[in-house]
């Protein structure tokens with residue numbers, strides 16, 4: 001079966017897919033048994049999700065959640081965002097950081113959605129094929145492959161695997177990619193190892209695991225449910 005994420009990215013699966021998919025299915029099962037499939041605050045409405053994902057880049061969970069809440073509270077629809085002065089938007093999303101840059105981006109996204117789809121873009125986005133949805137989301141100002149895939153996975157129901165910082169770090173420590181691999185390489189390779197139908201539950205579980213146990217600086221390997229599958233954990237004394 002072809003891998004949708006790799007097809008969208010124009011990448012080919014690695015030759016080691018079979019070996020790793022079996023292992024990653026076990027990792028997924030163990031992580032889901034450990035953490036369940038919690039909500040991370042994402043939205044079924046793709047328009048709300050686009051802004052949520054944009055605000056979540058390079059900041060912490062509580063700060064981007066607060067910024068998104070304020071944005072939804074102070075600007076009730078796309079037109080209000082598109083017509084708002086940048087300074088007002090900047091103040092509104094300031095907690096998420098990158099104030100002016102992010103305000104300009106949010107305003108530009110709202111304007112493009114309005115001009116392409118009118119005042120109710122959500123239904124039209126939901127009717128797009130995977131290829132159309134990916135191409136459209138990537139055409140939005142500042143929306144890269146990971147953000148586009150997140151919106152597709154969380155809101156549009158596609159079995160695609162975005163590689164965020166947690167997924168990159170944990171899967172790298174397990175041994176799927178070499179230490180120091182760039183994000184571009186990781187996003188183009190790792191989705192090929194994800195068993196079909198498991199993208200969302202694995203993605204969410206890796207975020208929770210990365211936040212609670214496999215932390216960036218010092219992973220808590222002796223508390224880790226997937227240590228037996230991890231190259232780093234096998235070598236670790238902690």
Ligand code: SF4
Pocket residue numbers: 170173174213214215219220221222224225226227230231232233234236
């Ligand atoms: S064993 Fe350690 S490095 Fe490996 S996934 Fe678990 S916490 Fe991370």
